[in-house]
Amino acid sequence: MKFSDPDQEGRYSMPANTGLSEKTEIRLKQPKQYKVVMYNDDFTPMDVVVEILIDVFRKNYEEAVAIMMTVHKGQRAVVGVYSYDIAMTKAARAVKIAREQGYPFRVEVES
Template sequence: MAHLNIATGAPTTDLERVLQESFASCRRHYDKRLTLERVLIHVIEDDAARAILKECMPAGKVAELHGNMRTVVADQLAEGAKAYHWPSGWGARLAQCVPIWTAKLDDLLERRILPSEHLKQALLEAAGRAINMAKPVDLGVFLFAVVHDRIGIAASALEEHGLDRYRLVCRIAHGAATDGAERDDALAPVSDEARLVIFNDDYMRMAFVVEVLESVLAMPPDQAQACMMQIHQEGQADCGVFPLAIARAKVDDVLALARDRCEPLRAGLASA
């Protein structure tokens, strides 16, 4: 695999290393397809990525997931072997007895190891998010894309092993596995009203912010669009002043929708 420069939308050294390890694993097993599941094995073996997953999954489940992915990849290899027909006669004996020459023949005939459709989708989604954030793609952005968009067997296996999708995207987006709430408890004894504030982050989709403003806070479309742009450009925006109890309920509604859509939106209250 050719070296890839670190630039906007390109892989950082950690993701590049994981992809190269996955590519090398394909070569060792004479596998012509690099799947998302094989890549996930090597993602889990990365110390930083494994630490993030452990924060968002029940104890022991990351190791169990790793074993499950190895089984999935072994099954994929077995299915591929069934579809492959060895040449007859001396060709078969040479191919089976001298595997190094099989690899050399692959090179001479320019047989390629190609990414699976799900891996291409995950890399494309991750690159798109990285371009929007003006940063390269790291393992966090890659995991975010797989989990947020529920891509392939890999995403299904993560959920089946107890992954909290919302907790993971918040952990990657905000550096902490929180629920996105930023409440000021000091408001309770001194305030009758509160401002509801929504904060910007690099991972959240603009269309989702507009949807929140329209559906939860009942803003007209043009006002919601303007408020979304203020959040994006200034880092946060006041989205209404309400009686304290109503403001708290609306924050809960905003975050409930964020959890349902697996969007790492942050909202909080401030003095009116």
């Protein structure tokens, strides 16, 4: 049995020749998105924060510096919005990199 192509709203439907009397729709939902939030501290050097933003969050140098300055001046900044698993993985990697260098870096995932 082969499904039809999705319609404009992303819905799929069963072909009419299946012998079923009802048409069944399958709707795919986008996964809930979570914010990865980076917090300022007085110990983690700015270059380490920039390195994490480039390596973990795939920011270019200019974006990384801008986000780092936002964190530095405003105490926190959203560094990305991802599905739950990706957000948790990126947050854990960021903290691990900083902790391996001896810094008390703080990153949280918010809904």
